[in-house]
Amino acid sequence: MSHSAPAAPRARRALVDRIWESFTSLRLTILLLIAIALACALGTFTSPTAIAPEKLQAAFVGPALWLIRFFELGDVFHAWWFTLLLLALALNLIACSVERLPQVYRVAFQVERRLTAKVLEGARHEASLPGVEDPAEGARRLAELMRARGFAPSIEVEEGEQHLYAEKGKGSRLGVYLVHVALLLVLGGGIVGRIAGYSGQALVEEGGGVIDDMLVSAADGRPYHKPLGFEVRLDAFRVRRFASGAPLAYESDLVVLEGGQEVARQRVSVNHPLHYRGWTFYQSSFQVSQELVWLKLTVPDGKGGRRQLRVRPREGVALEPGVALAPVGYDPSFSGKAPAVRLLRIDERAGTETLEWLAQGQTGAPVEFLGLDDFYLSGIQVARDPGAGIVLSGCLALFCGLMLAFSATHRRLWARVSLAEVVLAGAAHKGQPAFERMFRELVAEARRALSS
Numbered sequence: 457m458s459h460s461a462p463a464a465p466r467a468r469r470a471l472v473d474r475i476w477e478s479f480t481s482l483r484l485t486i487l488l489l490i491a492i493a494l495a496c497a498l499g500t501f502t503s504p505t506a507i508a509p510e511k512l513q514a515a516f517v518g519p520a521l522w523l524i525r526f527f528e529l530g531d532v533f534h535a536w537w538f539t540l541l542l543l544a545l546a547l548n549l550i551a552c553s554v555e556r557l558p559q560v561y562r563v564a565f566q567v568e569r570r571l572t573a574k575v576l577e578g579a580r581h582e583a584s585l586p587g588v589e590d591p592a593e594g595a596r597r598l599a600e601l602m603r604a605r606g607f608a609p610s611i612e613v614e615e616g617e618q619h620l621y622a623e624k625g626k627g628s629r630l631g632v633y634l635v636h637v638a639l640l641l642v643l644g645g646g647i648v649g650r651i652a653g654y655s656g657q658a659l660v661e662e663g664g665g666v667i668d669d670m671l672v673s674a675a676d677g678r679p680y681h682k683p684l685g686f687e688v689r690l691d692a693f694r695v696r697r698f699a700s701g702a703p704l705a706y707e708s709d710l711v712v713l714e715g716g717q718e719v720a721r722q723r724v725s726v727n728h729p730l731h732y733r734g735w736t737f738y739q740s741s742f743q744v745s746q747e748l749v750w751l752k753l754t755v756p757d758g759k760g761g762r763r764q765l766r767v768r769p770r771e772g773v774a775l776e777p778g779v780a781l782a783p784v785g786y787d788p789s790f791s792g793k794a795p796a797v798r799l800l801r802i803d804e805r806a807g808t809e810t811l812e813w814l815a816q817g818q819t820g821a822p823v824e825f826l827g828l829d830d831f832y833l834s835g836i837q838v839a840r841d842p843g844a845g846i847v848l849s850g851c852l853a854l855f856c857g858l859m860l861a862f863s864a865t866h867r868r869l870w871a872r873v874s875l876a877e878v879v880l881a882g883a884a885h886k887g888q889p890a891f892e893r894m895f896r897e898l899v900a901e902a903r904r905a906l907s908s
Contacts, residue, residue, distance in 0.1 A: 479551035499532030579881035631861025641850030649843030741835030750829035
């Protein structure tokens with residue numbers, strides 16, 4: 457009994473140690489990267505932009521459909537198992553950083569500043585010169601040579617010996633950890649976007665169509681409506697075309713409404729979205745309505761001239777106070793001749809309603825019918841990604857970390873000056889050929905400076 461009691465704690469510690477070793481393993485990192493790469497390849501072919509989830513699910517029934525929904529193959533990049541892979545990689549990065557950081561910190565920040573026998577054992581480069589009559593003057597000359605090469609040496613005196621130590625590029629040791637932090641930010645931003653982000657499409661009628669929610673698909677392909685919490689109205693849509701008729705550019709005038717009050721307005725075009733309260737509205741597409749058209753009319757403007765109107769079928773337009781006009785019918789070949797529109801004239805002052813046909817090109821009447829215009833539906837992509845800012849900061853940190861890790865080198869120089877001899881030593885954690893050349897040049901300069 458006395459020997460069985462500590463067995464359980466030892467077993468738990470052994471289990472914890474095995475789990476920790478697995479998370480600090482480079483093998484796990486490679487396996488996770490391979491798995492994520494394969495998942496990205498799968499997601500490229502099954503993403504909503506490549507194939508609609510409903511089409512993917514329509515091709516399967518029974519257990520196959522259940523598996524597709526369970527593993528959320530309709531949108532791999534938002535699937536729960538893809539998020540777990542990202543979490544596992546994040547934990548792997550954290551574990552590796554925590555495991556190796558103490559050693560790197562000791563090497564970079566807890567350096568022996570005196571040139572001892574232990575330092576000489578670890579230094580890759582060393583040289584010995586004859587002693588000098590005045591160690592203090594010799595140390596001063598060596599310090600000047602180090603400063604000329606961008607170092608800032610410190611001098612310590614111990615038992616008549618002058619010890620010099622100088623270093624630069626110490627921060628490069630932490631470049632890899634800044635890269636790790638950057639990758640964690642990118643992974644974290646992706647996970648936040650997966651959990652709290654939304655993306656969907658909306659087709660909005662020009663001339664007053666409103667978006668107050670959007671139809672989005674869950675990762676398993678099931679559609680649902682996501683309220684925005686405010687309204688976005690499409691006031692106008694315009695499209696410019698090439699001479700061939702192909703679209704050249706198109707844009708939408710969007711108005712944001714909160715409680716019926718306008719709070720923002722912006723013209724949206726491709727690559728120029730509207731941002732509001734964390735939501736982004738992109739101009740993504742357009743199409744011509746198969747059911748609606750604009751009727752082009754001209755009416756008196758009250759100043760002796762005429763003004764042109766575009767009226768939606770069955771929607772009225774005021775001609776003058778108390779008098780309104782509403783198109784209620786259309787005949788593409790009225791009486792076997794020109795197209796014509798049937799108009800309902802409502803005169804509230806006289807209390808009358810009259811119907812009449814107005815042919816295209818007919819002149820002399822108060823209202824003239826000029827023809828039809830296409831009625832457009834503007835395709836607006838609506839997206840919310842609260843992790844985008846985190847990912848952006850991670851990308852910036854990644855750039856800084858890579859620059860710090862690859863453009864700088866931690867270089868260290870030691871020197872011990874005494875009557876008996878002058879010993880120099882140096883070490884660099886990378887770029888050994890360049891450092892070796894610099895060290896040889898420093899030794900040659902020190903030989904000349906100390907012998908004069």
